[in-house]
Amino acid sequence: MSQHTFLTLDEVASNLKVTRQTVSKYIQAKELNAVKINKSYRITIKDFENFVNSNSTSQEPSISYLRKTKNCTLQYSDKSDDFEVVHGIFHGELRSLSNNGKLTPNKFIFGDNYFVMKKLLETHRGKVDLIYIDPPFGTGQDFNSIDEHPAYSDKLVDGEFLEFIRKRLFLIRELMSDSGSIYLHIDKKIGHYVKIVMDEVFGYQNFINDITRIKCNPKNFARNAYGNYSDMILYYAKHRDNQIWNDIRESMSEEKRKELFPKNHSKLGYYTTNPIHAPGKTLNGDTGLEWKGLKPPKGRHWRYSREVLDELDEQGLIEWSGNGNPRKIVLAKEHKGFKIQDVWEFKDKGLSYVEYPTQKNHDMLERIIRNSSHYNSIVLDCFAGSGSTLRVADKLGRQWIGIDNSTHSLNVIQKSFKEDNINFELLEYVPLD
Ligand SMILES: C[S@@+](CC[C@H](N)C(=O)[O-])C[C@H]1O[C@@H](n2cnc3c(N)ncnc32)[C@H](O)[C@@H]1O
Incomplete structure (x- = not known):
């Protein structure tokens, strides 16, 4: 049997989301077959699959990630035993x-x-x-x-x-x-x-992510290749x-603020407006009914209940156009920032500055x-x-x-x-x- 088909105790534990000790107990109870090599256990993929199948309540246990991982293990000489x-x-x-x-x-x-x-x-x-x-x-x-x-x-x-x-x-x-x-x-x-x-x-x-980090200014290579100005963070x-994931957000630049929140209100600050209706007709509910003398446009419904629309209007968060078209005011100061993506630009300083x-x-x-x-x-x-x-x-x-x-x-x-x-x-x- 090829060594590709063996799993370590840790790999089994990680796949089952249990501790090493729990896996050892399965082995000692002879529920999971294992071989002992030097001082550590090895479990064949086949035995692991049998174990999952015999304990599974569903027809198809999900072990596809495991197979992908094992197909990609690197081989080189003098690889040490992780237990050791x-x-x-x-x-x-x-x-x-x-x-x-x-x-x-x-x-x-x-x-x-x-x-x-x-x-x-x-x-x-x-x-x-x-x-x-x-x-x-x-x-x-x-x-x-x-x-x-x-x-x-x-x-x-x-x-x-x-x-x-x-x-x-x-x-x-x-x-x-x-x-x-x-x-x-x-x-x-x-x-x-x-x-x-x-x-x-x-x-x-x-x-979780392979982050591309832009590390320096673009390079003007003499060789026939694209400039390499990034490295990676795994x-x-x-x-x-x-x-731990604190969901830190990227704050909005002034350029982006101008693009997304171009209007200025004397009290509320920078803002933009969004329609208060959305596609889809409400058959019986509140969001299909007349509000302030207006029905939602054909084939659409109010995004909010009429009670919420009343509250927004009282708070001055509905902008009425000259011809009586209402839109919701969205404030720049309430923007939560942008989700951070997996390309980061953080250039390092040159050797003379560090x-x-x-x-x-x-x-x-x-x-x-x-x-x-x-x-x-x-x-x-x-x-x-x-x-x-x-x-x-x-x-x-x-x-x-x-x-x-x-x-x-x-x-x-x-x-x-x-x-x-x-x-x-x-x-x-x-x-x-
Ligand atoms: C690329 S540098 C790290 C630079 C660092 N991130 C910074 O911002 O200054 C790599 C460092 O790893 C250290 N290093 C290499 N092998 C090591 C080892 N076996 N044990 C401890 N440090 C090691 C080197 O001495 C070197 O300082």
């Missing part, structure tokens, strides 16, 4: 270096995020509401600051790079709260492979439809943090760089944890956070043998 990644034991500790003399839950931890996150599982499993990461992109390059100070090295490529990310995503998933979500920032050369890795770790059904939840190479746009991070976390939520960035995510999380009253293994990142964060009075505890990961 999460449960394998390393001996190390987080040693506090300073906390600016003030008590704070916010931390920057210097060290390899793999070991640091394994350590954090002891205290923060299931507690992190939001993760934003902007890891290296598998470019094979070294990145320096404007004064040629080495910042970080991005030398892992291809399968090695994907495995580096995949292992960390398993740990992130364990740290995520049940209403948590992750935004992973990546470029378009490797991003589509990372999407499949994320499907594998978080489940295809927990994918957005997943731990459990789709249970994620402290750290590949530093990300703070307004973009503000949108993410506002939308996907609450006041006091824990926000994690385990590829912290200059600390952009931590800085914005701090400003918005979130708790935060940053991790990075670059001494340049450590120096930039220490210096700039001190200048801006941002308090945090500084720790480092120390291996113990």
